[in-house]
Amino acid sequence: MSNVLTAIDKSGSYRVYLAITTDLVEEARKIHDTTPLASAGLGRVLTGAGLMGLDLKNEGDKLTVLFKGDGPAEQILATATQDGRVKGYIANPNCDLPLNDKGKLDVGGSLGIGELTVIKDLGLKEPYVGTIALVDGEIADDLTAYYYISEQQNTAISLGVKVDKDWSIKAAGGMFIQMLPGGEEGAVDALEDMLKGLPPITTIVDEETEKGAGKTTEGILESMLQRIFGGMPPEYAVEVLDRRDLVWQCDCSRERLEQVLMTIGTKDLREIIEEDGQAELVCQFCLKRYHFSKEELENILEAISG
DSSP states (O other), X not given: OEEEEEEEETTSOEEEEEEEEHHHHHHHHHHHTOOHHHHHHHHHXXXXXXXXXTTOOSTTOEEEEEEEESSTTOEEEEEXXXXXXXXXXXXXXXXXXXXXXXXXXXXXXXXXXXXXXXXXXXXXXXXXXXXXXOXXXXXXXXXXXXXXXXXXXXXXXXXXXXXXXXXXXXXXXEEEEEEOTTOOHHHHHHHHHHHHXXXXXXXXXXXXXXXXXXXXXXXXXXXXXXXXXXXXXXXGOEEEEEEEEOEEOOOOOHHHHHHHHHTSOHHHHHHHHHHTSOEEEEOTTTOOEEXXXXXXXXHHHHHHHO
């Protein structure tokens, strides 16, 4: 189950994105064969990027989120589109560390000191690029800081991944709460009070999924929305605007990988032909392998030489 509800409060002060991404993160875990720590980091980034991508305005727009640090995970990257297609990878899927001082998977430690970069390809001549130093590597805190620093938008973000004993993904989800222009101070105060007592998002996903056995994912999300925002003052109660899907989908193809070969230059391509007589490229997102024969490489060389 990987779905998103978009909601807005009655006063127009804030907007909510609420997602269950258990199936999306499990698909990524299976592909990359990640440790629990790597699953937690990659899953949070996939969920965060997927929710950010929903803000893109036009079909064809693409968002890339890159976390890069000096920790054992090295880097985590995810891309998302306006229609909810998400893909990503972690450079070291085998990374592992002891639990942190809260007894949780140490995602922050796995990234260490580094940077968060957000790239928005909006079909213009140059993409928009925003970069900040990592706050703590816990993903949600870093994305919150990015919105505040780079986009001057107050956003409360919660992201989580719960890994089962067999390393499969038991629960994953996320929530963005974004203040809107002209938002009332009363809404800010009410949200702050609500957030103080809110359990982790994975606890809510897990508990509401178990209670909602037999319900659709949309039904479970509506139960989550009521659980989280049901105690808000009536003037700041939320109303559902939209329902969307988030899905894992890699758009790699033989043609795309052929374009990669065309960019390495005639000298390097000629060396590959002479020394190896073939080439095999692997998509870093889905790990699909593409084999190019000597004849195919010679045709590519001829195309770029001519």
